[in-house]
Amino acid sequence: MSKAHLLIVDDEPDILELVTITCARMGVGTQRAQTLAEAHHHLEQQAFDLCLTDMRLPDGNGIDLVRLITKQYPNLPVAMLTAYGSMDSAVAAMKAGAFDFVSKPVDLQVLRNLIGAALKLGAPASSATPDKQSQTLIGDSAAIRETRALIAKLARNQAPVFITGESGTGKELAARLIHLQGPRREYPFVPVNCGAIPADLMETELFGHRKGSFTGAVSDQAGLFQAAQGGTLFLDEIADLPLPMQVKLLRAIQQKSVRPVGSETEIEVDVRIISASHRNLDDEVERGNFRRDLYYRIDVIELLMPPLRSRPEDIPPLADHILSQIAETSTTPKRQLSDAALNRLTAHSFPGNVRELQNLLERATALADDIKLEPEDLYLPADRPIQARTKAVQAEEIDRQPLGDQLDEIERRAILETLDATHWNRTAVAKQLGMTTRSLRYRLNKLGLS
Ligand SMILES: Nc1ncnc2c1ncn2[C@@H]1O[C@H](COP(=O)(O)OP(=O)(O)OP(=O)(O)O)[C@@H](O)[C@H]1O
Numbered sequence: 022m023s024k025a026h027l028l029i030v031d032d033e034p035d036i037l038e039l040v041t042i043t044c045a046r047m048g049v050g051t052q053r054a055q056t057l058a059e060a061h062h063h064l065e066q067q068a069f070d071l072c073l074t075d076m077r078l079p080d081g082n083g084i085d086l087v088r089l090i091t092k093q094y095p096n097l098p099v100a101m102l103t104a105y106g107s108m109d110s111a112v113a114a115m116k117a118g119a120f121d122f123v124s125k126p127v128d129l130q131v132l133r134n135l136i137g138a139a140l141k142l143g144a145p146a147s148s149a150t151p152d153k154q155s156q157t158l159i160g161d162s163a164a165i166r167e168t169r170a171l172i173a174k175l176a177r178n179q180a181p182v183f184i185t186g187e188s189g190t191g192k193e194l195a196a197r198l199i200h201l202q203g204p205r206r207e208y209p210f211v212p213v214n215c216g217a218i219p220a221d222l223m224e225t226e227l228f229g230h231r232k233g234s235f236t237g238a239v240s241d242q243a244g245l246f247q248a249a250q251g252g253t254l255f256l257d258e259i260a261d262l263p264l265p266m267q268v269k270l271l272r273a274i275q276q277k278s279v280r281p282v283g284s285e286t287e288i289e290v291d292v293r294i295i296s297a298s299h300r301n302l303d304d305e306v307e308r309g310n311f312r313r314d315l316y317y318r319i320d321v322i323e324l325l326m327p328p329l330r331s332r333p334e335d336i337p338p339l340a341d342h343i344l345s346q347i348a349e350t351s352t353t354p355k356r357q358l359s360d361a362a363l364n365r366l367t368a369h370s371f372p373g374n375v376r377e378l379q380n381l382l383e384r385a386t387a388l389a390d391d392i393k394l395e396p397e398d399l400y401l402p403a404d405r406p407i408q409a410r411t412k413a414v415q416a417e418e419i420d421r422q423p424l425g426d427q428l429d430e431i432e433r434r435a436i437l438e439t440l441d442a443t444h445w446n447r448t449a450v451a452k453q454l455g456m457t458t459r460s461l462r463y464r465l466n467k468l469g470l471s
């Protein structure tokens with residue numbers, strides 16, 4: 022690789038000097054600019070591998086430069102120099118497309134790390150696999166268009182992102198898209214469901230362990246942090262993390278290193294953290310269930326996934342997309358929705374959001390006789406009770422399967438129907454089906470409905 026070049030934009034001679042010297046020691050060439058106009062000029066003249074810009078410049082704001090670069094030179098990483106403690110402008114810069122920021126006075130180690138990371142990230146990545154590219158956020162509502170635009174910007178930076186939103190709104194999908202559209206796309210995306218790992222296994226799951234560190238540790242085992250090396254660690258349902266683990270997680274994030282259970286040595290890890298929860302972390306902090314220091318670390322930028330009922334215009338394109346997906350993996354041709362069925366769908370409130378829509382269309386595809394789906398095929402709450410005819414068809418289908426599968430299928434349908442009838446209120450479902458919420462959760466997991 023030929024020598025890398027950095028464009029430094031700042032009106033303070035001391036900063037220009039400091040950055041130039043630091044770059045020279047790293048074998049990186051620099052071009053200086055003291056105004057936005059000079060920066061524009063250099064950008065037109067020469068290709069750069071990184072741009073570092075101050076916030077306040079004599080002829081304008083550094084954020085405008087970030088916007089211009091994001092638009093006209095999408096492959097050029099840009100980072101912001103911000104005044105000490107002005108987190109707001111750092112966040113604004115990253116929302117505008119900056120990949121990171123350095124606060125003044127500049128810590129040399131931080132600066133070196135940033136330059137190193139930027140040059141690595143800017144290295145051309147081979148194209149993503151077609152499967153990865155097919156993942157998109159469907160919908161043309163203003164809310165989804167905004168979400169899509171924010172995802173594209175977040176993909177360019179390294180800031181921790183916290184994704185909130187109701188169940189089934191696409192939080193995990195958004196996290197994957199941020200990863201896939203960013204410079205880490207060639208490295209792993211590792212999802213971790215913090216609510217599903219038993220508390221006593223959490224530490225070894227996340228950080229790994231050395232052979233012999235506990236009974237059953239028969240060999241060295243890398244943790245999920247290491248599995249995500251170079252890529253993204255997606256900490257789903259982070260509010261469910263027990264407090265003692267929160268301390269350890271914070272430490273790992275701050276130090277960018279992990280110590281496997283039973284090990285004396287630290288292992289450096291370079292991962293981007295994206296976390297999510299359907300709970301309000303602010304409230305959890307107030308209640309003492311979530312550490313404030315960890316909250317500030319992971320919640321630098323928030324992405325809110327809008328509920329489906331706030332954007333009913335997205336329901337038809339989503340339904341069409343989901344029906345195509347279902348057709349791809351099944352032997353039946355793609356189902357169509359009659360106008361009446363589509364009206365019925367767009368009028369539904371979807372407390373379970375896109376996931377509920379998915380489940381509903383899967384069930385309709387499995388049970389309906391015709392290619393065209395009618396309102397009664399959707400089994401929306403007002404359409405109950407299920408007609409006897411369909412019950413008979415269901416029973417016949419079930420009869421042809423092995424006993425275990427038959428039971429699973431009966432259980433699955435009972436749970437799905439009750440979920441629908443209760444608007445996905447899990448407590449009510451458990452009550453109606455005579456099981457504990459714990460046992461319901463277990464079944465939902467087992468049946469892939471959680
Ligand atoms: N806008 C969208 N376009 C296409 N597919 C979507 C969209 N939103 C959600 N989905 C799909 O809906 C399903 C549920 O999304 P996802 O798992 O990301 O939701 P979630 O918010 O993480 O839900 P939960 O809180 O239940 O974990 C996934 O299969 C996802 O691909």
Ligand SMILES: [Mg+2]
Pocket residue numbers: 192193257
């Ligand atoms: Mg999820």
